[in-house]
Amino acid sequence: MIHIVDYKAGNITSVKRGLNHLGVDSIITPDPDILRRADKVIFPGVGQAASAMEVLRERGLDLALREVCARGAPILGICLGSQIVLDHSEEGDTACLGLLAGESKRFVLSDPALKIPHMGWNRIRVVRDHPVLKGVLAEEELYFVHSFYPQPEDPECVFAVCEYGSPFPAVIGRANLIAAQFHPEKSGPAGLRILRNFVEWHGGGR
Amino acid sequence: MLSKRIIACLDVRDGRLAKSIKFVDTKDIGDPVETARRYYEAGIDELVLYDITASSDQRSIMLDVVSAVAAQVFIPFSVGGGLRTVEDCAKVLLAGAEKVNVNTAAVQNPQLIADSSRAFGAQCVVLSMDVLAAPPTPAAPSGYEIVTHGGRTRTGLDAIAWARRGEELGAGELVVNSIDADGTQEGYALDLTRRIAEAVRIPVVASGGGGKAEHLHQVLTDGKADAALVASLLHYGITTVTELKQYLDQHGVKVRLT
Numbered sequence: 001m002i003h004i005v006d007y008k009a010g011n012i013t014s015v016k017r018g019l020n021h022l023g024v025d026s027i028i029t030p031d032p033d034i035l036r037r038a039d040k041v042i043f044p045g046v047g048q049a050a051s052a053m054e055v056l057r058e059r060g061l062d063l064a065l066r067e068v069c070a071r072g073a074p075i076l077g078i079c080l081g082s083q084i085v086l087d088h089s090e091e092g093d094t095a096c097l098g099l100l101a102g103e104s105k106r107f108v109l110s111d112p113a114l115k116i117p118h119m120g121w122n123r124i125r126v127v128r129d130h131p132v133l134k135g136v137l138a139e140e141e142l143y144f145v146h147s148f149y150p151q152p153e154d155p156e157c158v159f160a161v162c163e164y165g166s167p168f169p170a171v172i173g174r175a176n177l178i179a180a181q182f183h184p185e186k187s188g189p190a191g192l193r194i195l196r197n198f199v200e201w202h203g204g205g206r
Numbered sequence: 207m208l209s210k211r212i213i214a215c216l217d218v219r220d221g222r223l224a225k226s227i228k229f230v231d232t233k234d235i236g237d238p239v240e241t242a243r244r245y246y247e248a249g250i251d252e253l254v255l256y257d258i259t260a261s262s263d264q265r266s267i268m269l270d271v272v273s274a275v276a277a278q279v280f281i282p283f284s285v286g287g288g289l290r291t292v293e294d295c296a297k298v299l300l301a302g303a304e305k306v307n308v309n310t311a312a313v314q315n316p317q318l319i320a321d322s323s324r325a326f327g328a329q330c331v332v333l334s335m336d337v338l339a340a341p342p343t344p345a346a347p348s349g350y351e352i353v354t355h356g357g358r359t360r361t362g363l364d365a366i367a368w369a370r371r372g373e374e375l376g377a378g379e380l381v382v383n384s385i386d387a388d389g390t391q392e393g394y395a396l397d398l399t400r401r402i403a404e405a406v407r408i409p410v411v412a413s414g415g416g417g418k419a420e421h422l423h424q425v426l427t428d429g430k431a432d433a434a435l436v437a438s439l440l441h442y443g444i445t446t447v448t449e450l451k452q453y454l455d456q457h458g459v460k461v462r463l464t
Contacts (some may be wrong), residue, residue, distance in 0.1 A: 013276070013300060013302055014276065014302060014325075015305070015324060017276055017277055017280075017302060018280055020277070021277070021278075021280070029391040046326070046329065046330065047326065048327060063302065112407075113430075114208075115407055115408055115409045116407055116408070117328070117329055117378060117408070117409075117430060118208065119208075119329065119378070119379065119409050119432075120208050120209060120210075120211050120251070120409070121208070121209045121211065121251055121462040122207070122208050123207075123211065139460040139463070140380070143281065143282060145282075145329045145378075146329070147328075156313050164208060165207055183282075184282055185280060185305060186280060186282050187280070187281070188246070188249075188280055188281055188464070189280075189464075191280060192280055
């Protein structure tokens, strides 16, 4: 059973539909007490860092997520969920969850032909093996839509990078936390495989 | 490097797939859910479901189509047609769409773009614009004018100015649909698409006129579009997603190959 954190983020039902398709049970919950007892958590997100943090705090989900993370339950952050697990976001100068040391940064692109948001399909390069990235092929592409990206302090916490103007971290994590800037639930068969890998992962290292 | 996207547009009327030519004379050409799944399996990058249902009491049928597509198709898709309020947009997003497509209602009430962008994030809000080539006027100096109601009503608004305004208001993407090219299969409106793509920083999707792979190549290179919308080309089996992508790949356009 996977718990999906409900904090009014846009793609919650898409994540649940992806898991349904894989035959995996999941619950969408806004309740911090239910979340505290979860075995495995998906922390999705579409939208803006400041308003997301506001909702998380209002509902007490920020504390619950810290507890779940400290307890060692596997957590998958998606998109905005990969940014606000860090300490801070440049988006709205927002203090974030601090599950991982680092900051989410705005794209600074010198080439005017590169549009913002970075929207569409792009490849990732795995720089450090991880069970959740097992089977991802070099030529496979995943679906991104974002204007900020996560930058952990420790380069050891970057598992895959993507190229847009310059390389940026696309998959980050540490111990039982793994987080993807792209949307596995919207990335066709390649994305569903990553979701499946997460379902099978027990939160152990590489 | 980001791939150029190929987006299949499915016009849906009363729950059935329709293909309009110059927005009139629609024909029933199949089941939208089945077609969406088929294109997904063939490697399409994205889908647009456009509700062309005439009467508003049939709107709930569209929500059923949206959730059925969302259960089977794991790529982004947007929904448009008849979305007038933030609540209308919320319903289709909740039913499983990734983005909403606003058009006529945004011209009548530009605040709809700002409000939806604030409520769901800019990446969820696609401003779709129907554009007619027209002699330049002081209000529309570019020679391109925004039309609404499926092309029937002229607004006097300049298309380039409206594209910029849409971006300022918080749209995350633009669909530029040329009324002149739509349904002709004679090629996209290259000058129009390029001028809008150069005027904004958000992605631009070219729409209307795609009749063969060369047309997509033109609009994704010369036309500076980030994505191209196709309809008849696929619906009538003139070509396939694979053939389109192979052609683009062989001619130096980066696309997602599956």
